[in-house]
Amino acid sequence: MLEDPYKKWVISNLEKPGKSQTGLAKALGLHPSAINRVVSGMRQLKSHEVAGAVAYFGEDPPLTEVMQNTGGLTEGIVAGKVEAGTFREVDEFDQSERQRVAIPRDELFPNARQLLFDCSGDSMNDLKPRPILQGDRLVCLAYDDVEHLLELKSGMVVVVERTRDSGHFREWSVKQLELYPDRAEFHPRSTNPKHKPIVIRQDHEADDGVTVKVIALVRRVMNEMPGFS
Structure with a gap:
């Protein structure tokens, strides 16, 4: 596992x-258990949390070797499954450690977290120029880490999170973004007509209890050839 470059500093x-851990958690808007997991090496600080920690400690973090490195391998966090139309119950108390795998560092955004999502279903089987198929693994940038560096644009392929019932149920799906002056549209690219776009209007307040946000930007698609197991 790649150690959090901020762990020793924290x-x-x-x-x-x-x-104290409790004081830091309060400053970052986190549960104290999250800081305990940082200290024990089971969780990494996110980029916006580092800024909050700087304010709380009154001290900038050191420029670490990991932060300076822009080549080689880094770790990717296996976040879960993307599947359009499937809402799964969220366990807010689940603190199990996610699987981490070694993957190439992103040359354009070397310090951003890379999230891996496994694709299920056929909602993007007609994406051009390369479809996303069931069993593909998506290598993504955590949007929280790059939103201050990278503007969302039409044509981007993104992982969208929809939550309902006060966040107790969550759907992760992959869509292609289309931006218009008054709305954002997240489109499936599928041969299956059951998949519909998600349309978010700037002046629209959802009244159905569903919230929508971009959580990751798809950078690469991976798959393994059969016959080796």
């Missing part, structure tokens, strides 16, 4: 008078 600052 631990050393938490040892200072007046600093």
